[in-house]
Amino acid sequence: MKKKWWHEKVAYQVYPKSFRDTNGDGIGDLRGIIEKLDYFKELGVDIIWLSPIFCSPMADQGYDISDYYNIDPMFGTMEDMDELLAEAKKRDLHVLMDLVVNHCSDEHEWFKQAMKDPDGKYGKYFYIEEGKDGKVPCNWRSYFGGSVWEPIPGTNKYYLHMFHKKQPDLNWENEEVREEIYKMINWWLDKGLSGFRIDAIINIKKVLPFRDYPADRDDGTAACTVMLKDAVGVMDFLNEMADRTFRPHNAFTAGEVFNEKKEELPDFIGDDGCFSTMFDFNETVFGESDRGWYDFTRITPDDYKRCCFETQERIDDVGLISNVIENHDEPRGVSRYIPEGDCTDTSKKMLATMSMMLKGLPFIYQGQELGMENIGFNNIDEVDDIATIDQYHVALDAGCSEREALDIIAYYSRDNARTPFQWDESDNAGFTSGKPWLRVNPNYTKINAKDQVGRADSVFAYYQKLIALRKNPEYKETIIYGKLVPYMEDEKNLMAYYRKGENQTLLVIGNYQNESRVVKLPASVKSVLLNNYDDAAISSDGTIHLEGYQAVVMEL
Template structure:
């Protein structure tokens, strides 16, 4: 694997709507982000990914873009964006935007023109089909429930395809003219000084054509989108062309949201000449998923979490570098998901941080993760904003769950868990806004907030700072960034441990994922305790006893 400038960095995802509101309208904005750059730099962050800030009707919180060339006034102006890029540069930081090109908004100019003339030039930018008598081309279900086909406004016999929300019509990548428009837009942003992109839902750009039905997997008679993706062949032609026309000439950094990739395709995706610089590891996030819906999902155990992480590491090997996440804007809070119920202490939160950040790959911290923000307890479905959660709530009700049980089921994995405002301090609205927040602040903000942790050496925040500093510490950086990863103690119940080995150094990362102490015999002597989430470590010759949820990084 060739060494790249970004390998030694740490990345951070900002959900702009919920990060920091500078003008009191209840919505986070670009000036708010600029005001927190020094905070992020001090935390140890180098690369910042912004979830979408383009003009959008927000049917799917900005992932439905109505103008790729403009900033939504809710978030600020293009001058603010230019200032953010410039201020980040001064601090040796890099800004990424979200690249959402599987679909746009139904309020985009292209779609409006397609509605005016479905058989004209812009009609070919989308998948529009004649459906006399409402007979649909295929039985695919959208990611947000219901058919992927929707009547084209003004044309009752014509339908358009949307793999996501009906306000997110899919763009037709088979059309070279459409691709040219996308490449022009990407280059326009990169010429502005953007460092690169996180690339949204990109596998979906290749459809299995011609349209056909697949076996239904729910009572609605439809199949999941993932079923179609198994049959779609040739996405690499589009991705290679996009890389060569845009990312490569600008030496841009790109992180792909890639699901359903085939193992043999990994070198094509993130090898030395991959379509992307890196891709996210979702192995832990997708664990326990059910075709029936969220209500039927199997909770992940500590042993499952360990297995998922190690499977991803083994699969990638030395092909390239993964981006490792605990949570993001589409997932619940990691400390509420990966730590068993009733065991979520500060020590346990630090263990989870250690196990993830010390893996081989680029750590992506999601806003609030560094202070241990937790899931929300929604009292009613009326408190939920997320379209995916609302759909899954209905799926649970249709399956026979009571409203209380359905709410509890979707609470656990709702995307709104990660979208509540950042908890800066214990003042009104957690210091996020002087107005009314667009989404309610988590009720626990008086206990969990940055201000209370900033100067506490024992806090989750200060632990994250120490952990992230290890990537840059000359004494350990080479091993932490490039060292091999070798699992150890895999047969030990609720112990997660692995070596990070370089030519002249061996680190042992080890965590007791239990509330009770565990004693282990180490294969070699401890030279140095590099990091410990508790004040002491009990050692006796080659034996160590780890307290409940104790995690250590040892040089051996």
């Protein structure tokens, strides 16, 4: 593997709307991020990814962009963005933005022009098709429910939206569209961005001509993801984009990639891949069902372990995957991957160890370093997220009671990760002096940054130690580039693996249960590098006694 500038880094995702509000309007802003840059430095991260801050009607929380060249006034101004880039650079922090180019907003000027003349120049910027015998062009179901086709008033035509109806898909088959996108990307990279997280990018290649797929719901629709398995040629687009933008700038890119085939991995994240890295979603997609969240299978500790190890085996030495516990599209990881009733600071530190010591680039989502948890819902009126509202009604239609439907969406909802950041125990968790746009988790008086920063036994302090260990000159070659080999893989509720370098072997071991246990060690222990308990009970007989949810990193 060719060594790259970003390999030793740790990344952090900021959801600006919920991070820090400085003007009292209840919405986080760029000045709030500038104000907290030293917080990132204290944690030890190097790369900051900002979820969308472009101009947007906010139909899908900024992932519906109406102007790629401007900052939405709710977040601030371009001058604020320039200041953020300058202040981050002073601190040796790299800033990424979200690149959302599978679709734009229906309020983007391109789409407005397309609706005026669907057969004209801008109509070809989108997928506009004639209806078939009074029906939509094909039976694909959007990610947010309902048909991917929306009628254009006064015509027999429809436009395609894989996501919300206010997010029309851009036609990547049109070279003029691609040129506009590349021009925009280069404009931002020239401004000082270090790169992008790239949203929903596999969707840019469609199966053409459009056709029906076997229905998987009673309404006759089929999940649009089925189409992705048949789509051919996306790599041509991605390599062209990389050649025209990312590669000349030596930019860092993290792709949101689903459904990739193993043989395609070198093309995505190999030494000369189109992206620097891509996210591991093996854990987040575990147990999914086309029927809806109500039919999902919840993940167990052994499932989580298998998912992590499957990804590590699949990636091998092709490149570095990006490991995540949570993000803006997922519930809080500690509420999902730790069995119900077992969520404590100890178990949160164990989960952090298991994820951060995997081979790959760690991405921490805001609040993860504090152990922020799911919020729960008392009624559907408390929900903001469009996907969650859709799944609530899917569950009701499947025969669930209102309480059952609320419990289902409370477990999986994206709103869980979007609640305001918990800075301190003051009103609204110190996020805003106004009314927050989304409810603050009531547990903010117990879980907040003010309490944890500087407290040696906090979850925050433990993340600091994990990051420091990853960067330790004595161990970083092994942690970053060393092989990952599972240990005692079949042992129930035990997650353990080696990290093997050229002349060094580390053992990472986590007791993924409340009950203590004794585990046989494969070799003598040279030193204990990290432990979420005060002591590591290593016996002379070559065993280690692990307390409930104890995690230990050892050099053998």
